[in-house]
Amino acid sequence: MQVSEKKELLKVSNITKQFGGLKAVNDVSFTMYEGEILGIIGPNGAGKTTFFNVISGFDSPTQGKVIFCGTDMTGKNITQYCLKGMARTFQNIRVFNEMSVLDNIMVGMHNVIKTNIWNISMNTKKEKQEEAQAVKNAHEILQYLGIDEFAQESAGNLSYGYQRKVEIGRALASNPKLILLDEPSAGMNDSETIELMGLIRGIMKRGVNIIVIEHNMQFMMNLCDRIAVLNFGTLLTVDTPEKVKNNEEVIQAYLGREEEEEDHAS
Numbered sequence: 001m002q003v004s005e006k007k008e009l010l011k012v013s014n015i016t017k018q019f020g021g022l023k024a025v026n027d028v029s030f031t032m033y034e035g036e037i038l039g040i041i042g043p044n045g046a047g048k049t050t051f052f053n054v055i056s057g058f059d060s061p062t063q064g065k066v067i068f069c070g071t072d073m074t075g076k077n078i079t080q081y082c083l084k085g086m087a088r089t090f091q092n093i094r095v096f097n098e099m100s101v102l103d104n105i106m107v108g109m110h111n112v113i114k115t116n117i118w119n120i121s122m123n124t125k126k127e128k129q130e131e132a133q134a135v136k137n138a139h140e141i142l143q144y145l146g147i148d149e150f151a152q153e154s155a156g157n158l159s160y161g162y163q164r165k166v167e168i169g170r171a172l173a174s175n176p177k178l179i180l181l182d183e184p185s186a187g188m189n190d191s192e193t194i195e196l197m198g199l200i201r202g203i204m205k206r207g208v209n210i211i212v213i214e215h216n217m218q219f220m221m222n223l224c225d226r227i228a229v230l231n232f233g234t235l236l237t238v239d240t241p242e243k244v245k246n247n248e249e250v251i252q253a254y255l256g257r258e259e260e261e262e263d264h265a266s
């Protein structure tokens with residue numbers, strides 16, 4: 001892929017997020033282009049989730065700017081991000097356990113369903129049509145994810161891997177331009193992880209761009225067009241998997257943390 005020919009999708013400039021004296025994210029800048037799968041890696045505590053929170057409106061940056069689809073989103077709330085076309089999943093699964101799988105997907109559609117409260121209370125023809133269409137779309141998403149047979153099951157009864165799919169489905173339901181996936185393969189077995197990789201590629205082919213955080217290196221090296229590496233909140237590099245794998249600073253960052261952990265253990 002010739003990234004230089006691509007359109008800018010997300011531009012983060014000098015993003016810093018500070019918690020007291022700790023700079024969890026420190027002056028991070030890069031541009032993501034349409035049509036690429038971008039990975040974010042880094043040792044534990046490197047600032048990956050904090051970075052996700054800041055670029056998706058779940059937290060505000062201490063400094064810096066987030067430009068998404070040409071609009072300055074800095075300081076905007078989650079709904080505004082969602083309306084602009086950004087959706088995300090969470091490291092710790094956040095499905096509505098008591099609700100059916102289908103309803104979990106439909107929750108994600110609240111920004112695309114035009115029906116207002118007045119129409120709902122009147123139960124108009126338009127409202128009924130829109131709801132029927134939403135249910136159809138939700139089933140299509142569940143079919144795509146291979147979990148439509150559980151549509152009426154309470155989401156909390158599903159296995160961990162399937163709950164992750166429900167979260168991805170809910171994100172897809174908002175018809176996003178960009179999905180941020182925070183450790184989507186966590187808790188999945190090998191075959192589920194391979195299947196997930198195919199699903200993510202398929203989502204990409206449907207015109208949805210993807211940023212993914214993962215600890216599973218093989219997964220990231222196989223899946224991503226480019227990988228951004230964070231270490232102690234600082235961006236070490238954004239490059240192709242091959243170049244990242246051989247980057248001396250990256251190798252040192254991981255080895256350094258391993259040695260630190262061994263020292264603590266002994």
Ligand SMILES: Nc1ncnc2c1ncn2[C@@H]1O[C@H](COP(=O)(O)OP(=O)(O)OP(=O)(O)O)[C@@H](O)[C@H]1O
Nearest residue numbers: 019022024042043044045046047048049050051091
């Ligand atoms: N709300 C918060 N208040 C204070 N410190 C925080 C907060 N959130 C994160 N941190 C700290 O910021 C740093 C980065 O954490 P973050 O969870 O973003 O890292 P991570 O790379 O996602 O880690 P992991 O791979 O373990 O999930 C850590 O030192 C963490 O303890």
